[in-house]
Amino acid sequence: MKKLEKIDLFNFDLEIGKQKPYLPLFYQTFGQPIGTAPVVVVNHALTGNSNVTGENGWWNDLIGENKIIDTNHFTILAFNIPGNGYDENFGNLISDYRYFTLRDMAKIFWKGLDFLQISNVFAVIGGSLGGAIAWEMTILEPNKIQNLIPIATDWKATDWVIANVLIQDQILNNSDDPIADARLHAMLLYRTPKSINLRFQRKKTNEIFHIENWLINHGIKLKNRFRLSAYKLMNHLLKTNDITRGRKDFLSIIKEIPTNIQIVSVNTDYFFTADENRETYQNLKSVKENVFYSEINSIHGHDAFLIEFNQLAQILEPIFNKQKQQNYVNA
CATH class of the missing domain: 1.10.1740.110 (Rna Polymerase Sigma Factor; Chain: A)
Incomplete structure (x- = not known):
């Protein structure tokens, strides 16, 4: 496993009004050094972690040398959601879990990006819980993300x-x-x-x-x-997912976002259903041109984003290969 790095966060204000005096934010980077290549932020799902590629990497089929998200051309950055237990001592756990929201985690990730002096992100991608955090990250800093790629997820927690x-x-x-x-x-x-x-x-x-x-x-x-x-x-974080909480309605928020949005759903997903994603896409198209929709066809349901790598690679290929070609032009 590639070495974990840590950022120390102090006096972090939670959405509910409480303050955490200290939060460690652990992360891993892969591919090109920060500051030398376009940055891809990969958000892990509920039982995942920052180890997205390499030894025991959970997305090795998509991320690595000469893969769709090519470590020869991109800087890959993956944070651990604070409290997920994947850190140097497998500690730093959070007992007061109901104090936290998904929006808090998105803000924490931005704190990490600011610390690393990353002001522009080529893509934020994630499946399930990670994709929901990607939605929220985009709403928080819409001018800093070129491509939002939420997979098998949604911008809200449905009933x-x-x-x-x-x-x-x-x-x-x-x-x-x-x-x-x-x-x-x-x-x-x-x-x-x-x-x-x-x-x-x-x-x-x-x-x-x-x-x-x-x-x-x-x-x-x-x-x-x-x-x-x-x-x-x-x-718990899953039910706190709602980019409209305390804000304008969904379409009013989206109108103000320049980010390209590539929604990827799974036709048999019983958790974040394809019907909900299709409805989101149709609504988005009424106010925004640079939004796209793709669907993974699989018998495996929600977990297809961790199984159907060939289909997912085909969906992602136009986004990442276009950037690779741009890298060659600018080299």
């Missing part, structure tokens, strides 16, 4: 998302085995009946169905690498 966050929160606060049990529920939300039925086909070993083993193993794996307070925080 459906809020309901599932509540179920997860109840499990995390009441179960005897909270992380594992919450993961059982989450995995069924992130996949589809067709995906699971085709994969397991009612097979069993020693009277235990393979689907049961698969779910139990996912619960064990997450429990071994994720802290309870971190899971509570990441889950």
Whole structure:
């Protein structure tokens, strides 16, 4: 794993009116040194982290040498959401998780970018929770981001998302085995009946169905690498997603944003549904020209953004290859 770097933040004002005297912000960079190439900020999802490429990189199929997001041509920057537990001591956890909102995290990321003296970002990209933070980052600093690429996410938490966050929160606060049990529920939300039925086909070993083993193993794996307070925080942030909170209505906000917006949804997503994303796109088109919509076709549901790499690469190729060509011209 590439070495983690840390930025110390002091006296950070939370959206709810409280202040955190100290917050460590951990991050990793890949590719070209800061200040020498266009910057791509990659926001991780609920159980992800800043290790986006290289050894154990969770987006190795998209990010790396000669990949779509090419480390030969871009500076890749990935922050860890404070409290996710992925840091030098796997500590610095947040117990008062309900104090934080997704907007707080977006502001923290901008604090990090300011510290690194990055004033212009070629693209902010993220899936699920990371994509929601990308939306909020764009609203906060619309003139600093050229391309917003939210994947399998939305600019708001729908009632459906809020309901599932509540179920997860109840499990995390009441179960005897909270992380594992919450993961059982989450995995069924992130996949589809067709995906699971085709994969397991009612097979069993020693009277235990393979689907049961698969779910139990996912619960064990997450429990071994994720802290309870971190899971509570990441889950809670999902329901605080709303770029219009305390602001104008959605279209009025978007009118003022010059950023190119490339929405990517998954046709079978049961969490951030494609219907919601299509509606967002149609509304955006009424006030903004440089907005685009693409859809990943998959039986795998929400998690397709971590599975269908070929389709995602094809969607992203025009954005990143155009910039690479510009890099060659300016070299």
